Amino acid sequence: GEEVRISWSTDRAVELHLHGYDIHAFATPDHTVHMTFLAKTAGRFPISAHEFGHATLIYLEVYPR
DSSP states (O other), X not given: OEEEEEEEOOSSOEEEEETTTTEEEEEBTTXXXXXXEEEOSOEEEEEEXXXXXXXXXXXXXXXXX
């Protein structure tokens, strides 16, 4: 139930996708973008970059209380 904020900066335009929470963000070199959400679902969720063949960049782990 806590608020999570992930900030992204990049050297090229990219669409980011937090799977499981279905949050999308579009980052560009001149603009930092944020993914903000309430962590209500526990699990391990990949964050991928669509421009790189849906490659997983990192995993976000949310633990139950």
